[in-house]
């Protein structure tokens with residue numbers, strides 16, 4: 001088998017990790033279309049946990065990894081069930097496909113990871129990634145942002161160990177009048193630098209000037225921070241209350 005055939009076979013085999021098996025395939029223009037069905041039919045109602053009754057099927061189309069450089073579309077034949085439990089609020093539901101994609105998502109989970117890898121590791125442009133997937137620039141950009149958000153901000157331990165906060169603002173936009181801030185405030189965890197254990201870690205980037213951002217920036221913790229750059233002390237208060245700034249004496253005084 002040549003390299004192209006091997007890559008194609010590998011991609012097809014790896015659809016099993018999505019919980020689907022390929023039933024047919026077709027090529028149209030630049031796109032490779034793979035028609036799939038769930039490996040396991042699961043009729044469990046998410047609301048009540050009882051088994052539903054098969055009603056019909058719907059076809060769900062999602063974008064997956066490119067095959068041999070061509071955009072791929074998966075057409076998954078998803079079973080729909082009727083829940084006959086009279087005490088359940090759900091009447092009709094589709095089989096959940098957690099390994100495949102988020103509910104109502106237009107791309108597979110692994111496709112979202114692939115987008116981040118191309119952008120962050122290979123330094124590929126958003127335009128090139130969008131072209132490889134056959135998607136629009138805006139959608140790829142939105143997917144990269146939401147995937148990053150999920151990887152960073154939704155992690156419970158995102159702020160663990162933060163004792164020293166680095167704050168700086170940058171004027172990044174020189175267009176006035178569109179109503180958005182031309183400044184962005186960058187927030188770094190400087191604790192590893194102060195402790196001599198490693199580099200700083202990016203915590204957040206928030207549109208706006210630093211003073212306003214820090215007044216509104218809510219940290220889900222009760223902590224005390226010492227900023228290295230702005231030399232202000234921030235005392236953590238309950239999670240529902242914004243942090244309150246107060247002057248921090250300059251070093252050496």
Ligand SMILES: [Zn+2]
Pocket residue numbers: 045046047048049050083084085088089090
């Ligand atoms: Zn139910």
